[in-house]
Amino acid sequence: MSEQTPDPETQATGNAAEQALRLYVFDCGVIDTVTSEEFGFEAGTLPSSMTTPCYLIVHPRGVLLWDTGEIPDAEFDNDGELTRKRTFSASRKLGELLAEVGYGPHNIDFLAFSHYHNDHVANANMFAGQTWLVQRAERDAMFDPNPDFERFGPVTPDQQYFDQLKDARTVIIENCDHDVFGDGSVVIKFSPGHTAGHQSLFVDLHDTGPLLITGDVYHYYDEINRPADFVNHVSNAVTTESRRKLEAFADETGADMWIPHDIRRAASFRKAPAFYC
Numbered sequence: 001m002s003e004q005t006p007d008p009e010t011q012a013t014g015n016a017a018e019q020a021l022r023l024y025v026f027d028c029g030v031i032d033t034v035t036s037e038e039f040g041f042e043a044g045t046l047p048s049s050m051t052t053p054c055y056l057i058v059h060p061r062g063v064l065l066w067d068t069g070e071i072p073d074a075e076f077d078n079d080g081e082l083t084r085k086r087t088f089s090a091s092r093k094l095g096e097l098l099a100e101v102g103y104g105p106h107n108i109d110f111l112a113f114s115h116y117h118n119d120h121v122a123n124a125n126m127f128a129g130q131t132w133l134v135q136r137a138e139r140d141a142m143f144d145p146n147p148d149f150e151r152f153g154p155v156t157p158d159q160q161y162f163d164q165l166k167d168a169r170t171v172i173i174e175n176c177d178h179d180v181f182g183d184g185s186v187v188i189k190f191s192p193g194h195t196a197g198h199q200s201l202f203v204d205l206h207d208t209g210p211l212l213i214t215g216d217v218y219h220y221y222d223e224i225n226r227p228a229d230f231v232n233h234v235s236n237a238v239t240t241e242s243r244r245k246l247e248a249f250a251d252e253t254g255a256d257m258w259i260p261h262d263i264r265r266a267a268s269f270r271k272a273p274a275f276y277c
């Protein structure tokens with residue numbers, strides 16, 4: 001493990017970086033049999049399926065992969081055919097989706113997840129050669145030899161999906177925000193509560209404008225400006241506090257909130273190989 005900080009000598013600055021910045025959205029599958037009650041809503045009021053996109057951010061100073069899907073590529077029968085595992089289903093392998101836009105482990109620099117739950121880390125081990133950006137609290141939780149409910153909530157870490165990251169080159173973020181490329185255009189926002197070290201991602205695009213990929217601080221747009229009440233948050237109180245901060249940040253920056261799991265908006269997102277810039 002090593003700590004890394006951006007080198008100001010090679011740092012892209014101002015408009016040039018912003019104009020060259022691209023964001024790809026990949027459809028990494030669907031989760032079924034979700035109930036409204038587990039989120040504190042009346043039965044049948046929320047969609048019973050959720051989407052699990054993955055994102056690739058291409059910046060002049062490097063490339064960041066954000067989340068790695070819900071089904072490992074090795075568990076697919078064939079790329080392009082629907083594969084079902086547990087409550088997950090997906091048709092495309094992440095490796096193939098990335099290859100279609102010219103990327104793979106050979107030219108991706110940074111790997112980060114919103115958090116360690118299975119629907120976000122399925123292909124984590126594929127990127128163990130990349131530099132992993134993770135909050136200290138999250139990494140501690142992921143490799144805790146004796147996970148307890150207090151720190152993990154009902155979802156204990158499933159290390160088979162990310163065990164190879166233990167020895168990866170790692171930037172440990174000290175439970176705070178982290179400006180990935182040093183120019184303010186791609187910023188990891190510390191947003192704990194769903195897990196101990198959950199994080200969200202702010203991306204400031206030239207044409208599209210600023211957006212905030214919230215991760216699982218919310219699962220539905222209905223949860224904005226509402227206290228958290230979900231059975232799988234480690235802490236509803238801490239999640240509620242993270243919501244308050246993200247909402248204030250979005251107000252201040254004008255960022256469009258992207259809630260990855262809300263299937264109702266999923267179809268409207270431009271999918272790779274198209275991109276946002």
Ligand SMILES: [Zn+2]
Pocket residue numbers: 117119120216261
């Ligand atoms: Zn999730």
